[in-house]
Amino acid sequence: MPKTDHAIELTDYERQDFSVCLGCKICASVCTVNDLDLSTNPQEMLQKLFLGKDVAADDPLVRFCTGCYRCTGACPWEIRIPDVVRALRQVHATESPFEKAFKGSVAIWGRVYEPYVLMRAVPFLLKGGYIKHMMRWMEYMGIHLPHKVKRT
Ligand code: SF4
Ligand code: SF4
Numbered sequence: 640m641p642k643t644d645h646a647i648e649l650t651d652y653e654r655q656d657f658s659v660c661l662g663c664k665i666c667a668s669v670c671t672v673n674d675l676d677l678s679t680n681p682q683e684m685l686q687k688l689f690l691g692k693d694v695a696a697d698d699p700l701v702r703f704c705t706g707c708y709r710c711t712g713a714c715p716w717e718i719r720i721p722d723v724v725r726a727l728r729q730v731h732a733t734e735s736p737f738e739k740a741f742k743g744s745v746a747i748w749g750r751v752y753e754p755y756v757l758m759r760a761v762p763f764l765l766k767g768g769y770i771k772h773m774m775r776w777m778e779y780m781g782i783h784l785p786h787k788v789k790r791t
Contacts, residue, residue, distance in 0.1 A: 642730045643688050649726035650719075657689040659716050666710035666720060672703045681710050681720045681756045688723065696731035700724055705737040707783075736763040 647654055666681040673679055675700040687694050694701060704724040711719050728734060734742075740759035744751045764770045 641691065641693065643691060643693055646694070646723070646726040646730045647688060649729055650722050652723070654689060654691070655719075656686045660685050660689075660718065661715060663715065665715070669709045669713045671705050671707050671709055672699060674772050674775050675703065675767070677703060684723070684743075685718065685720070694727055696727075696733050698727075701727050701731065701733065701735075703735050703737065705735070706741070720777045724739075736760055755758075 644654075656764065660682055662682055664680065664682050667673060667679065670679055670681060673710070679699045681700060684694055684698065684700055696702075700720075701724060704721055706721040706725070708719070708721055711717050711721070714720075737756065737760060740756040741751050743759060744755045747755070760769070
């Protein structure tokens with residue numbers, strides 16, 4: 640079975656569901672990964688899946704999608720692109736640096752704390768030359784610090 644078919648099976652979607660995509664690229668216009676100048680286009684990824692074409696493990700979305708769901712919130716059909724990306728990562732047996740950071744935070748505190756994610760992402764941002772986009776990210780990033788839950 641082609642990897643793309645297997646990836647679709649891992650989601651709640653069927654191949655024909657992606658035919659509703661309007662090609663409006665609103666998803667690309669709000670995509671967090673594009674703040675790193677990576678020119679990702681979720682719509683192209685959905686089109687490839689719809690046409691039965693492969694989406695490579697080194698596709699920027701497969702590598703760097705943060706799972707923020709900004710694309711889903713902006714999409715007229717609320718297509719859950721991160722769900723599709725997660726399925727693609729599963730079939731390619733790969734993880735993004737952000738995913739590793741999110742999982743690390745959840746493993747320690749049971750939830751995502753942005754300062755920890757930032758700390759884990761900084762080496763990747765420095766290595767890729769993306770640190771210059773940090774201020775832009777900070778504009779919409781909520782910062783929550785670890786705290787003890789009060790018992791009543
Ligand atoms: S969930 Fe992924 S594809 Fe969607 S906006 Fe965020 S980074 Fe981009
Ligand atoms: S926003 Fe939704 S409908 Fe528009 S191109 Fe992206 S996935 Fe397709």
